[in-house]
Amino acid sequence: MGKDLKGKELGVGLNQRKDGRYQARFTRFNGQRSEKNFVKVTEARSWLNEQRYLDSITATGDMTVDEWYNYWIENFKNGIVKDNTTKNYKQRYEYNIKNEIGLIKLQDIRQLHCQKILNNMFDSGRYSNGTMELTQITLHALFKGAVENDYLQKNPAENLKLKRRDNDNEERRVLTRQEQKIFKEYAKNTLYNNAYCLVLETGLRAGEVGGLKWSDVDFENGVINVQRTILQDAQKGGFYFGTPKTKKSKRKIPLTNEAVSILNNQKMLQCKLRMKSKNWNSYWDGLVFTTVNGNPVGASTFRSMMIRIVKNINFDRQYNAQNGLYEEFQHCYMHSLRHTFATRCIENGVQPKTLQKILGHSTLSTTMDLYVHVTDEQIFSEMNKMNCDI
Numbered sequence: 001m002g003k004d005l006k007g008k009e010l011g012v013g014l015n016q017r018k019d020g021r022y023q024a025r026f027t028r029f030n031g032q033r034s035e036k037n038f039v040k041v042t043e044a045r046s047w048l049n050e051q052r053y054l055d056s057i058t059a060t061g062d063m064t065v066d067e068w069y070n071y072w073i074e075n076f077k078n079g080i081v082k083d084n085t086t087k088n089y090k091q092r093y094e095y096n097i098k099n100e101i102g103l104i105k106l107q108d109i110r111q112l113h114c115q116k117i118l119n120n121m122f123d124s125g126r127y128s129n130g131t132m133e134l135t136q137i138t139l140h141a142l143f144k145g146a147v148e149n150d151y152l153q154k155n156p157a158e159n160l161k162l163k164r165r166d167n168d169n170e171e172r173r174v175l176t177r178q179e180q181k182i183f184k185e186y187a188k189n190t191l192y193n194n195a196y197c198l199v200l201e202t203g204l205r206a207g208e209v210g211g212l213k214w215s216d217v218d219f220e221n222g223v224i225n226v227q228r229t230i231l232q233d234a235q236k237g238g239f240y241f242g243t244p245k246t247k248k249s250k251r252k253i254p255l256t257n258e259a260v261s262i263l264n265n266q267k268m269l270q271c272k273l274r275m276k277s278k279n280w281n282s283y284w285d286g287l288v289f290t291t292v293n294g295n296p297v298g299a300s301t302f303r304s305m306m307i308r309i310v311k312n313i314n315f316d317r318q319y320n321a322q323n324g325l326y327e328e329f330q331h332c333y334m335h336s337l338r339h340t341f342a343t344r345c346i347e348n349g350v351q352p353k354t355l356q357k358i359l360g361h362s363t364l365s366t367t368m369d370l371y372v373h374v375t376d377e378q379i380f381s382e383m384n385k386m387n388c389d390i
Contacts, residue, residue, distance in 0.1 A: 002014040002015030002016075002023075003015060003016070004016040004022075004041070005018075005020070010022075010041060010045075011045070013025055013026045013048050014041070014044055014045060014048065016041075017037065021037045021038060021039060022037065022038045022039075022040065022041045022043075022044040023035060023036075023037050023038075023044065024036055024037075024038065024044040024045070024047050024048040024051075025048075026048060026051060026052060026055075032150060034051060050071070054067070054071060054151075062105060063105065063106045063107070063151065064102065064103055064104065064105055064106060065097075065101050065102050065103070065104055065105075065106055065109060065142075066098065066102040066103060067106075068106050068142070068145075068146055068151060069093055069097075069098075069102070069142060072142060072145045072146070073086065073089060073090065073093075076145055077089060082242070082243070082245065083231055083233070083242050084207075084231065084242070084245075087233065088134055088137075088138070089138050089141065089142075092131075092134050092135045092137075092138040093138060093142070096117060096121060096127075096131075096135045097117060097135065097138065097139065097142075100113070100116070100117050100120070101113050101114075101117070106146060106151060106152065107152070109143070109152075109156045110156050111156045111157070111158070111159070111160070113156065114139050114143075114156055114157045114160055115160055115161065117135065117139065118132055118135060118136060118160060118161075118162055118163070119163065121135060122162075122163040129162075129164055132162055132163075133162065136157070136160055136162055139157040139160070140155065140157040140158070140160075142157070143155045143156055143157045144157075172335065172336065172339045173330060173331070173332045173333070173336040173339065174336065174339045174340050174343050175332060175336065175337075175340045177344075179329065180200065180340060180344075182313060182329070183196075183309065183310075183313070183332070184196070184197060184200075186309050186312055186313050187306075187309050190305055190308075190309060191291075191292065191305070192289065192297065192301075192302055192305050194262050194263075194265055194266040194269065194289070195209050195266075195289045195297070195302065196302075196306070196334075196337060197258075197262045198259060198262050198263070198266075199334060199337040199338055199341065200337050200340060200341055200344075201255075201256050201258050201259040201262065201341070202224060202253050202255075202259060202341065202358075203253070203338050203341040203342055203345075203358055203359050204224075204226070204253070204338070205229065205245070205249075205334075205335075205338060205360075206299040206302055206303075206334035206335070207229035207230050207231065207242075207299060208226050208228075208229050208244065208249075209288075209289060209297075209302070209334070210229070210230035210287075210289060210296055210297050210298060210299070210302075211227075211228040211229045211230035211241055211242075211287075212224070212226075212287070212288040212289065213227075213228075213286045213287055213288060214267075214286055214287075214288055215286060216288075217255075217263055217288065219260065219263075222254060222255045222260065223252045223253060223254055223255060224252070224253045224255060224259075225251075225252055226244060226249065226250060226251050226252075226253065226360065227244070227250060228241045228242065228243065228244065229241070229242050229243070229244055229245070230242075230296050230297075230298065232296075232298045232299075232300075239284075239295075239296040239298065244360065245360070246360065246361075246362050247362070248357075248360050248361060248362045249360035250360075251357060251358070251360050253358055254358075263288070266288060266289065270288075270290065273290070273292050273294070274294065276292075277292060277293050277294065279293045280293055280294040281293055281294040281295050282294065284296055299334060302333075302334050303333050303334065306331075306332060306333055306334070307331065310329055310330075310331050310332065313329045314326075314328055314329050317329065338359075342355060342359060345358070
C-alpha cells in the first residue's frame with residue numbers, strides 16, 4: 001500500500017515521490033512492469049485503473065478493437081501528433097473501420113479483416129484513392145500501437161494491397177499556363193480571388209493562407225513569415241490556430257512583385273468589407289483573408305468557391321460550343337494551385353532545393369515526386385530541342 005509524503009495511504013500501486021509527483025505502477029499479466037508519473041494523484045489513479053482494466057481484458061482475450069482504439073487515440077495521439085493527423089485518424093475510424101471490425105476482439109483481427117475494409121471501399125466506388133490511403137494508414141498506425149504496447153504480437157495491417165481505378169489520374173491536378181490564365185479570369189470578381197492568386201505566387205497551403213496574419217507580411221523586406229495554420233473542429237468550438245504541418249513548414253517566402261500587388265489589393269478589399277458589414281467579428285482582426293463579416297476562411301469555403309468558378313467556366317464553354325461539343329475544364333482545388341505553383345517554378349528554372357524550402361517540405365523527394373509535374377506543353381517544348389541541327 002503506497003503512501004504520500006505525509007504518510008497518508010494512497011492505495012496499491014500508488015505512491016508520492018520526493019519531488020512531489022505521484023507514481024503509478026503495476027505488473028501486467030505478461031510480467032512486464034509499467035509505471036508513469038503524474039502531477040495530481042487523481043490522474044495517477046485514473047491511469048492505473050485504466051491500465052489494469054485494459055490488462056485484464058487483454059489477459060482474457062476480451063479487448064475489442066473499439067476499446068483499443070479509444071485508449072490509443074486518447075493516450076497516444078490527442079495532443080501528441082498534429083491535430084489534423086488525429087482528426088484524419090478519427091474520421092477514417094468512425095466512417096470506414098468501426099462498423100467493420102470495431103466489435104471484433106483485438107486478438108482475433110487478421111490481415112484479411114483489414115484487407116476487406118479497403119476492398120469494400122474500392123468496390124463501393126464512393127471513395128478516392130486518397131481516402132483509401134488514409135484508411136490504410138490509420139489501420140496500420142492503430143495496430144502498430146497495439147504491437148508496441150504488447151497487446152498484439154504482429155501487425156495485421158502489414159502489406160495491405162490498395163486497389164486503384166484504371167481511370168483515376170494518379171498525378172495531382174496541375175493547371176497548364178492557359179488554364180491558369182482562364183481560372184484567374186473567372187476568379188477575378190469572387191471574394192477569394194486574392195487568396196487563389198497568392199497561392200499561385202507563393203505555394204502556400206490552404207490552412208496557411210487561412211491562418212496568415214498581416215503581422216506575418218513584411219512588406220519592407222518583401223517576405224511572408226509562415227507561422228501558423230487555421231484549423232476547424234466543431235468539438236473544439238470552430239476555428240482555431242495550429243502549428244504548421246512540419247518543422248520545415250515554418251518558413252520565409254520571398255514575395256514577387258505580383259504577390260505584393262495581390263496583398264495590397266486584399267488590404268483595400270478588407271477595408272471595404274469592414275465598412276459595409278454590420279456584424280464584423282473583431283475577434284479575428286489581423287487575418288489577411290476573411291469572410292464578408294470578418295470570420296476566418298476554412299479550406300472547405302475556398303473549395304466551394306473554386307467549384308463554383310469551374311462550373312461557370314464550363315457553363316460558358318458549353319453555351320458557346322459548336323455542335324454541342326466542348327472541352328471540359330477539369331475541377332481543381334487549393335492544393336492544385338500549390339502544385340501548379342511548384343510546376344511553374346521548375347519550368348522557370350528554380351532550383352529543386354530552393355523550391356523545397358519555399359514549399360516547406362522536410363525532404364527533397366516530397367517536392368519532386370508529389371508536387372512537380374511535367375505538362376504536355378513542357379514535353380513538346382523539350383522535344384523541339386531535338387529539331388536543332390547538330
